[in-house]
């Protein structure tokens with residue numbers, strides 16, 4: 001049988017201007033009863049600054065049975081910070097989350113899959129800090145980030161950290177992400193379902209959405225330093241996200257990553273040479 005889907009959410013504040021009202025707390029609160037109805041518990045990768053700004057929200061997420069993992073302190077890509085700052089930020093973000101939930105944080109996801117050959121040093125720091133797993137790699141060439149040459153199935157870094165790479169669609173020689181919020185919004189459901197059936201059996205399927213992927217009422221705001229068409233693409237087609245996800249998760253979801261790890265699901269993961 002094919003592996004069940006894991007639900008993950010990158011809980012971040014994507015506002016362009018801090019003067020605008022924050023919409024992500026209300027959107028996330030709307031998701032909690034919806035996920036409960038679908039009997040889905042997932043992993044919420046939370047930005048440290050968001051946890052510090054919205055402690056009540058983070059407690060609600062944890063109380064609903066979801067796993068809290070870290071999604072950096074302030075969403076700066078790994079390729080834009082020094083190892084020393086990464087270490088400090090990671091310790092700080094983790095302690096905010098652990099204080100809020102009373103549970104150890106085991107997982108880390110780099111902003112925009114920015115764990116690349118240039119930021120490979122981050123693996124050693126995560127392992128040293130006691131993280132059990134990372135979910136930070138897109139194992140294919142990509143215009144933004146990517147780590148071609150790595151397996152797309154979960155694997156162990158030699159430092160002892162488990163990596164759970166982003167699932168990839170196979171179209172001929174192409175390897176493309178397809179289960180992120182952006183792709184869920186634009187790809188037709190039958191295509192996503194078909195791509196799932198083509199995935200290798202050892203690859204772990206997981207979705208990664210953001211609160212804005214579900215926010216159908218947000219007004220359009222051009223994104224700084226991005227072309228207008230990019231801003232438009234990121235803003236459109238949010239209405240179908242919930243419906244498509246519900247269909248994809250209808251056959252039952254896997255528990256949060258930390259629970260999969262605890263029950264030995266990754267025991268077969270190969271260690272990189």
Ligand SMILES: [Zn+2]
Pocket residue numbers: 010012071075111112
């Ligand atoms: Zn993010």
